[in-house]
Amino acid sequence: MGFHVDAAEPNRLAPLISVSLGRPCIFLLEASENIPGPQLPHEGAAGxxxxxxxxxxxxxxxxxxxxxxxxxxxxxxxxxxxKLLCWDMKTQLPSDLLSDLSNNFIQAHPLGNALSKSEVQSSLEAYVHSTRVNMNVRQVTES
Incomplete structure (x- = not known):
């Protein structure tokens, strides 16, 4: 996603809270003032x-x-x-999550019985491995 500003809502003073789910990513923040970066053991971390x-x-x-x-x-x-980064989802997600999701899909979806659990789980793994979700919480109107 290219550079943009989240300014569509009327209340621009309330903070915006974002939760990252799935693959890790590089997030770039442009600041009009010099912001010291975190003290990290590699060069170029300060911006x-x-x-x-x-x-x-x-x-x-x-x-x-x-x-x-x-x-x-x-x-x-x-x-x-x-940029999205590579990740090992097996170390990041609960071990039984994909198995539980596969079971729930098979039980709830009209075509669930037409697929084996391993087919459903394989499809879910491919999707989760390739996807990042950013969930935002914001106050749209002034209180």
Missing amino acids: VLDESTGNTILPIILHHGDVLISGGSSRLAYHAVP
Whole structure:
């Protein structure tokens, strides 16, 4: 997803809460001021200066289950998710989750009995392995 600002709702002062599910990603946050990055053991973690705008672009890796809260000046900052990263979903998800989802699908879906549990589970694994979901919570109107 390219650079954009979440500014469609009337209330732009309330913080925006995002929950990442699935594959990890690189989240880029553009700031009009220099933001010191976290102290990480590798170079380039403090952000990159965009010569054309003079803004700092801060890269953040979001993993499955991470929560990001954008408030204050970061609430209306440009941001993007240019890249999904590889992940080992078996270490990130409960071991019985895909099996339980497969059973539920077979019981609830009209065509569920036409497929074997291994076919359903294989399809679910492929989908979960290739997908990232970002769930946002925001206050749309002023209270």
